Amino acid sequence: MIKFFKKKNQPEKQPADTASVDSTAAEQAHDQSAETMAGSQPAQDTEQLNEKLGKTQANFGQKMKQLFALKKKIDEDLFEELETTLLMADVGAAATMDVLEKVRKSLKRRNLSDSDAVLAALREQLTNLAQVVEQPLVIDEAKKPFVILVVGVNGVGKTTTIAKLARQFKSQGKKVMLAAGDTFRAAAVEQLKTWGEREGIPVMAQNTGADAASVIFDAMNSATARQMDVLIADTAGRLHTQANLMQELEKISRVIRKSDESAPHETLIVIDGGTGQNAISQVREFNNANQLTGVVITKLDGTPKGGVLFNLAQEFGIPVRYIGVGEKSSDLKPYRAAEFVDAIIE
Numbered sequence: 456m457i458k459f460f461k462k463k464n465q466p467e468k469q470p471a472d473t474a475s476v477d478s479t480a481a482e483q484a485h486d487q488s489a490e491t492m493a494g495s496q497p498a499q500d501t502e503q504l505n506e507k508l509g510k511t512q513a514n515f516g517q518k519m520k521q522l523f524a525l526k527k528k529i530d531e532d533l534f535e536e537l538e539t540t541l542l543m544a545d546v547g548a549a550a551t552m553d554v555l556e557k558v559r560k561s562l563k564r565r566n567l568s569d570s571d572a573v574l575a576a577l578r579e580q581l582t583n584l585a586q587v588v589e590q591p592l593v594i595d596e597a598k599k600p601f602v603i604l605v606v607g608v609n610g611v612g613k614t615t616t617i618a619k620l621a622r623q624f625k626s627q628g629k630k631v632m633l634a635a636g637d638t639f640r641a642a643a644v645e646q647l648k649t650w651g652e653r654e655g656i657p658v659m660a661q662n663t664g665a666d667a668a669s670v671i672f673d674a675m676n677s678a679t680a681r682q683m684d685v686l687i688a689d690t691a692g693r694l695h696t697q698a699n700l701m702q703e704l705e706k707i708s709r710v711i712r713k714s715d716e717s718a719p720h721e722t723l724i725v726i727d728g729g730t731g732q733n734a735i736s737q738v739r740e741f742n743n744a745n746q747l748t749g750v751v752i753t754k755l756d757g758t759p760k761g762g763v764l765f766n767l768a769q770e771f772g773i774p775v776r777y778i779g780v781g782e783k784s785s786d787l788k789p790y791r792a793a794e795f796v797d798a799i800i801e
C-alpha cells in the first residue's frame with residue numbers, strides 16, 4: 456500500500472504555508488490518478504501471518520525441520536547447527552546462547568532427548584522471549600490528545616506506519632490528527648497532506664525547513680482545542696549517529712511537554728526488519744535521546760531475518776507494539792508473541 460508515500464522519483468513540490476487540512480476538503484484536492492493506499496477500500500486479509508513471514512519461516516522453522524530430519528541424534532553438532540540457524544536469522548548472539556542454554560536445561564530436567572522434544576523446547580523458549588515484549592499499545596482515553604511521537608532512521612517506513620495507524624485508529628472511531636514533523640523534504644509534507652485530505656484526517660504542517668518542534672507544538676495546541684483523541688507526530692528520518700539531529704529529537708520532546716507534561720505518551724521507534732544487527736545500535740541511540748516506549752518492526756514480509764525481534768527483546772525488552780508485513784493498511788498487525796513464533800516455526 457501507500458505507494459503514495461514512495462519518495463523516490465517524486466517531484467519536490469513547493470509546500471503551502473501553514474496548513475490545517477479539514478476532512479471537508481477531502482474530495483477537492485484528490486488526484487484520481489495518484490496511486491492510492493491499497494488499504495483505502497478495506498482489503499480482505501486472507502493471507503495468513505505465516506505466509507507473510509514466509510521468508511523468515513524458510514530461514515528458521517524450515518531449516519530447523521530439515522536439520523531434525525537429517526539428524527536424529529541429539530548431540531553437540533546438532534546444537535551447533537541450531538546456533539548457526541538462529542544466528543543466520545539475526546536472533547543475535549546473546550539471545551541465541553540464552554535460548555539454547557534454556558533448551559538444554561529443559562531437556563535435561565525432563566530427561567528428554569528426541570528431536571521432537573528439542574523442537575518443542577525451542578519453541579517454548581523462543582515464545583518465552585517473544586512474550587517479554589508483548590504489550591499492545593493502549594490509547595489512554597484520559598489523555599486528550601494521546602500523543603505518539605514516531606522516530607527512526609531514513610526509509611524504515613515511519614510515514615507509511617503513521618498512515619496505517621491513523622486509519623486503524625480512525626476506524627475505531629477515534630479522532631486522529633497528524634503532525635508533519637518531517638520538515639526536511641517538501642514532498643514528505645505534501646504527501647502526508649494530500650493523503651490526509653483524502654482520508655479525512657487533519658494534518659498540521661508548515662513550510663519545509665520549519666522547526667519540527669514548532670510544527671508539533673502547534674499541532675499539540677490545535678489537537679487540544681479540537682479535542683482530538685490521538686495526535687501522531689512524524690519526524691524526519693535521521694541517522695542515529697548524527698548527534699545534532701538526535702538533539703533535535705530531545706528538543707521535540709521538551710517542547711511537547713510544555714503543552715502537556717505527561718506527553719509524549721508513546722515514543723515509537725520504527726525499525727526495518729531487514730536491518731540486521733544495526734537495529735540494536737539504532738534502538739540504543741534513539742533510546743538515549745528520547746526514552747522509547749514502543750517498537751514497530753516493518754517490512755518483515757520481505758526479509759529472512761525476522762529473528763531480529765528476539766535480538767531486540769533480549770537486548771532491550773522494549774514492547775513491540777506492531778509488526779509490518781506488507782504495504783496494505785491491514786498489514787500493520789498488533790504484535791502477538793505466540794502468533795509470531797508459530798508463524799516462523801511452522
Ligand SMILES: Nc1nc2c(ncn2[C@@H]2O[C@H](COP(=O)(O)OP(=O)(O)OP(=O)(O)O)[C@@H](O)[C@H]2O)c(=O)[nH]1
Pocket residue numbers: 456457458460461462607608609610611612613614615616637643691692693753754755756757778779780781782786
Ligand atoms: N513490504 C513492505 N514495505 C513497507 C512496509 N512498511 C513500509 N514499507 C515501504 O517502505 C518504503 C519507505 O517507507 P516510508 O514510510 O516512506 O519511510 P520513512 O521512514 O517515512 O522514510 P523517511 O521519511 O525517508 O525517513 C515505502 O515504499 C513503503 O511502502 C512493510 O511492512 N512491508
